[in-house]
Amino acid sequence: MHRSSILTDRQQQELNKAILQYLEPILSDNDKNISLHKSLSDLLLPSDSTTDVSTQPITTTTSNNSINNGNPIVPNYLEKKWSTVLRLQRKIIDLENEVSNLRSIVDGQLSASNGAVSVISKDRINWLPLRASKKFNTQTNQLVLSCKIHPVLPTIFGGCSDGSLIIWNVVNDDTSIPEKIIKAHTRSINKLAFSKEAVNLSNKPEDSRSKSYIVASCSADLSIKIWDSSTYKHLRTLTGHDHTVSSVAFSRTTPHILYSVSRDKSVKIWDLINGYCLKSFVGHSEWVRDIDVISVNSTLSLNNIKASHELGDFIVTCSNDQSVRLSHAESGTGLALLIGHSHVVEKVAFLPSVSNIIVDKYLKDNFSLFPSIPQELLTEPLYSSALGYKYCISAGRDNLLKLWLLPPPTIIPHRSPLPAKVNDSQGWPIADFIGHQSWVKAISIHPNGRFIFSGSDDKTIKIWDLSNLNVTGTVKCVSTLNGHEGFLNDLDFARYNSEIISENGTKGKEGSKAKTPEEEHEELMKFIESRMRCLFISGGADNSIRLWS
Template sequence: MPSQILTERQQLELNKAILQYLQPVCSTSESNEQLFRQLSELLVPTSNDSHSDGIVDQYLEKKWSTVLRLQRKIIDLENEITNLRSVVDIAPVKISKDRINWIPMSAIQSFETPNVVNSVRLHPVLPLVYAGCNDGSIHVWNFASDDNSLPEKIMKAHTRGVNKLAFSRNKIDLNKGDEPQYILASCSSDLTIKLYNATTHQHVKTLRGHDHTVSSIVFSSHNLLYSVSRDKTVKVWNVVDGTCIKSFVGHSEWVRDLDVCSGEFGDFVLTCSNDQSARLSHGQFGTGISLLVGHSHVIEAVKFLPKLSNTVIDSFVTSNSELFPSLPIELVKNDVYEKLGFKYCVTASRDNTVKLWLLPPPTQVPGRPPMPSKYNQAQGWLIANLQGHSSWVKSLQVHPNGRYLLSGSDDKTIKVWDLNGLNIDGSVGVIRTLSRHQGFVNDIDFARLAKRNEDAKDGSEDVLKDVEARMRCVLASGGTDNVVKIWK
């Protein structure tokens, strides 16, 4: 029966290709050869020429390979359509095209590693992206280079997986007399933290002291390094001499992640744990200030929000005071937060949600370290619940303008949230979804701002202009598909 899809010429070519493919198989016995001749008469009855006339060698195999390539292209195009549709679906919310409101659209570069990527970090100044891998290595690429077939550097850092990378916020002189340099730190399941010169990539120190997997690390603006571990401790390190200057326990289970904020009263540390809570502590003394309870699963990531976020969220909270009966509204306007350096934070969990919190200030007693907050029984106020991911949320980043929040998840996507949605419909909605990874998104990193303009004033408009001038519009991501992506 003639094909209803193929033309007569296409059907003849297909028949010849089938015979070409079967000929070597049917040459094994006389009975098979007889069957092959019968098939030849059936499939190409009007041709007295060889069945392979006009057909290139391995025609059927080559056609099949072409189909596979086309299927791969279709998948890539479908992913791109998904990204574009997510932008269209946000109407009537409009995304400004100003540089200060830049958010990534598509991945412009992809770098493959031999192993799962657990952490990605962008260099504070240079166009370099670092990937901490599950085999203990750190791969370094120059994303401004024309030839990215091979990494610029592969550092054999640890004997087990690299769990997190961190850059110092300032240049540090680890060896007296040398020129100060940015420091790269890596932590691992081999219980160690290693420090590297971020310019030469030379190993300079190894920090030992944790009794179990070191989960995460972060530098403070005071050049101290903070680390958290499965041994339930938070440790504070002097990176110059390599000593642990403070260790304290704030959680009952594995401590997963942390963030540090510095103010007039020293460093404050935000940590999260398998015990489903997040904790605010004073860094130098280890005193617990407040607790955040509300997630129903392990909390994977935490982040302080910058001061630029305060105006947007304050407006929502003060306009909807009835939603927060235990929150004194005068506290929202209290100047103490300016001195503390923090006010709001976000947490990401395996319960598929991101939560936005108001942190209560510590109790200040002259001559004593900051004490637990006297507000709300030392517990944070849940301001908003961000729902949109369909699996574990593993990483968080805050946009330099303080308005957008980015989250990476095991649902293979990166979502961009607009905090200003609170003042529109009372919720924080997704304004863009990036979905080019083929595996879990383990980590994301927004490029750090360039060096601050010392002449910039403290007014909100001037701060935004200064941030806009210093913004580096680059996002990096890495995941279980063994790929690092650069988004622009």
């Protein structure tokens, strides 16, 4: 009989015994089959074998669990061996994926100039997800359109296509049973958003014990609903939009103020204490897809700079009209327009101030590539002292992410900001993120401001490293996360506590040496590192939310 070239004699003999063991009950029903079994025994275990078992019957009973001469063969040996092989194969695939992700991270750090590797440190501040550690499944008719991590609790909220709001506890080992399922809307939930701070929506005097984080859900049923994220109690229903409500975002300066955008082309501002719409304005000519909000008070600074102008919130919105619009929230005035996408713009987000040092360095070192940008704009103090924003990221159906420099508005005392005078009130495209093979529909930003996460209809999550701008002149994908079997609809990196550092904290004392921007950035990274949570989730059309580790 032909022997395998990869099995030892002993392994081959054990395999043959397992085959005979498997066949014995099948071939023991008549004399003809018993004769066939005897012939197979002679073939698989020939008489010249070191252990002569050709004339011995095979038994799998507990009293004699062996094949001749006491060589142990456990019951169902062949089936158990096959199950072991499958488990090992699955482990091999997981390890190969992890090695591939690690290799892509290292490759992404290769310097174009000398081939040296700029290794991403393994400090907590540079934590990156590598593989899905938990999977939270929904029902067949519940595509996950939005997912968010609670600001402080270990819970995940998912908004589904059937209008269900589902909550899971990430510390539970059994992911098949949600903590709560709420029939929140009659049609799909398009977006979830958590308040920036714990708030009290009652008209009673502020009571810290009555404060809690609230979550807003917006839907294709034209409504927005407000929920207590701890008790899951329904608090408010906001109505007023004339079409699908696409996205919502909370104010940081006034935590009970909510912004919403809709297919009716409008942006609305809501007071959640009484449920009234305070203002509505139209800035786009088509369906408004997404919104993000920022203010000087939401810009983390070690110098504890106070706003020199009480300008409030600024918002960026994106639309089917293929544009991104920067607006002053309170007045609704359009400040700048970003034109460059060739298809519907699905997502937009302000870059946090901690990202500025990376992009600023690239622009200063490559100023000749951007002749339309005034050089003094790169050091304009208005960005940090009054605006809170400088750059933003957009993503769309042209398979691209784009990095933009936003022009500062015209500031006139005692008046709302006016459109920017420079560059005809248009933003400057700085870099394109090229790599996705289909629509990009989700963006999330790492707390360190260096890494950008994007989710696409190509079923992948890509991690982009902004610092590569200062190495290769492009934003390179340093890792691709695979696992979803359907379109990616939303991503979320757990929020960290971003309270402004107090006077008695890390701020330098009077008379101490002023810190350089690099020293301040390093200290700021330590501050963020001490407060960040290494949790990252994704939700998609494959009826699942995945927790990555």
